[in-house]
Amino acid sequence: MADTSKNAFATWLMRNPIWGFIVIIFVFFSVSNEYFFDLQNFRNILVQTSTIGLIALGMTLVMINGNIDLSVGAVVALAASLAVDLQSWGVFATWGDWAILPAVATALAAGIALGALNGFIVWKTGVDAFIVTLGAMIGVRGLVFIYTREESFFASNFAYSDFGSSSVGPLPTLAVLFLLFTVVTHLLLSRTVHGRNTYAVGGNREAAVNAGIRVGPHMMINFMIVGFFAALAGVTLSSQMGAATPNLGRDYELWVITATVLGGTKLTGGAGNIIGTFGGVLAIGILRNGMNLMQVPAFYVLVILGVILIAVLFLDKQLNRRGKQELKI
Amino acid sequence: MMAPIPALRLEGIVKTFPGVRALDGVSFEVLPGEVHALLGENGAGKSTLMKTLAGMHQPNEGRIFIEENEVVMRTPLEAKAKGVVLIHQELSLAEEMSAAENIYLGELPTKSFGRVDWKTLYAQAGEILKRLNCKFGPQTRVSDLSIANKQMVEIARALTVNAKAVIFDEPTASLTDAEKVVLFDIIRDLKARGVGIVYISHRMEEIFTISDRISVLRDGTYRGTLVTAETNEDEVTQLMIGRSLDLSRNEAQVEFGDVALEVRGLSCGSLYRDITFNVRSGEVVGFYGLVGAGRTEIAETLFGLRTPSAGTILLEGKEVRISSPVDAIANGISLVPESRKEQGLVLGMNCRDNITLPQVDDLTAGPFVSDGAELAIFEQYRDRLEIKTPSWRQAVGNLSGGNQQKIVIGKWLAMRPNVLIVDEPTRGIDVGSKAEIHNLIRELARSGYAVIVISSEMPEVLHVSDRVIAMYSGEIIREFTAAEVTEDNLVQAISGIRADKVA
The missing domain is CATH 3.40.50.300 (P-loop containing nucleotide triphosphate hydrolases)
Known part of the structure; x- marks a missing residue:
């Protein structure tokens, strides 16, 4: 019995090599840097990764579904601008701190709506999600510049920026938010009908159609979820900074996809899970934090991260190819 | 009188795939200037034999001779260079390229620095198309051609080398009657040039129109060769079906x-x-x-x-x-589709989830899918259909074909x-x-x-x-x-x- 559980763990680790990788870099940084192994530093890592992490949760669903969303970075900027700008509007002047509520709600609704639009176009036109969301990425960024007139907004209400640096017990609020949504998304993907059908559609769309699954609505829901998470990331990011700039969230789509893919989600769809994505997000967070503490110059960090992305995926391919041969007889 | 040297000769070809002996000691020859029809039911081994001839499969045993010289053909290009060309049933052309580029695909004439020698290309391709009486030029884009003309491009490919044997696989499957006549003229023309032709088809009337000899395969074994002029449809049918069922x-x-x-x-x-x-x-x-x-x-x-x-x-x-x-x-109404891997199964998904795929909406407890209800259905159909899998967690892609098919059938039976x-x-x-x-x-x-x-x-x-x-x-x-x-x-x-x- 102990033997099978050991085997199960080995199999699990082979399928999710990212967690083995995390252990290695964690030990490496703990040994080589005196500031790394520190509770406050761990809190920092969680807060720093929460923005990318939230979006990666949604991206995992979309990618398992066989699609991709490149517009998330632009949605971050739009949601951040809306959330910061709207709370200072005259109509809410008498609302006090409550003015934050409609502002944040509008920002989140905008993210969901843009996700719905992406999903609807992909569903109805059959144009590749890569193209549709590439268009959305360019277009939404343009909207942000039109809306903000190329200016940054600053939150006049300190309650908003206080939220970004607040804590729940020992943990920063933003970290709690991220962990909470990780659990919720994990349950959604692994335990619900929608999650199951997400895998089926991404794994074999034709077989899913033949099983009577309505493919379009599932795709649209997933785009709405990633839109929600991108908007939420925009809100948390702007509350951390107490401001929103029209350039916010640039290149985020790349970091999010990197984290998701590191976590074992396949670009071709049908495979991946939230625990893996959580690992991918953590790996990037630890690497950036650790190298930062070791004072590796920022541009070298990029080079190293790029190399690691390819190396981990190569490793994954090797491990799982051997795994496949084992199962075949 | 000395017998002519066969253009292509096979001796005791054996080809196995995991679990299947697709060809079991098949011998076969085609003489220059002969149309030799190859007949057999689906699954009799025709396409495996043809792919072996064209260098797409390597035989496990047996020898291949071209003009009585033993050859080994590792790739289709190598087979072609040695004079054996396969005309595919499903046309495999690059639609967005010109007819000439397709004819010389993989072996475009070049000038220095790897530049394509367009002049030579179009001249040579034009020459071949003219020989085939084609009414389109070498620069025509393949996507603009009719199916019959696309097939001409395929055939033209065969003529870029000094072909000794040309294999036609169900060439008339998508042709009209008029186009068939043109195709048969071309086959007769090739024959007159001394090319050996292997002609694979299900259609008796065609085989009796065009072939000189007929060889029959059944269950991967060679069943005999008949001279077309001395036989009839009944005899051929009998050889094809056999009485060993x-x-x-x-x-x-x-x-x-x-x-x-x-x-x-x-x-x-x-x-x-x-x-x-x-x-x-x-x-x-x-x-x-x-x-x-x-x-x-x-x-x-x-x-x-x-x-x-x-x-x-x-x-x-x-x-x-x-x-x-x-x-x-x-x-x-339920459909177990033609190709289970492409249309029936999510290969990366486990056995249980594949079986419950169409009805997972009805197996919920609260917001979540009920593991117990799913497992009960899986176990019921695993036992009823005797599906052999180590566990419900096994990815369907790892099961044998028979068990995969049982999963698809089980999936639909569960829908009653x-x-x-x-x-x-x-x-x-x-x-x-x-x-x-x-x-x-x-x-x-x-x-x-x-x-x-x-x-x-x-x-x-x-x-x-x-x-x-x-x-x-x-x-x-x-x-x-x-x-x-x-x-x-x-x-x-x-x-x-x-x-x-x-x-």
């Missing part, structure tokens, strides 16, 4: 229930026309015909994947409209359909599992399902069906009861020999 025919008729499914005058453009038939509950109706005869398309229409242009579908006497698989499933359509139930499945699947289909019918089986394998159709419907080129040619049907009249019906229709 130990598959028992249907047991005595049982009482069938009411008509479960009735189709009246169903048509779908050029795919099939005026299809009328019914299936009673408890009955297996087999559809037999060549690939492309419209059988699969009818199944797809019944399952809501195609919209018919005319006709009605009735379930238990009531007219229904089926415009999507969702409708079909709601009406109790009234009408079960099974398209090519045993394609790519080893012999032992075939028998199991056949028995399963019979059992299912006896327990009250109305079953439609579509198959290209005659023994299968004869074995499982209570009635057989023979199709040819989009039409029902004849309907046989189990008592009437024989291998002979079935082969004739699906080869388009219509004399039989009168009987």
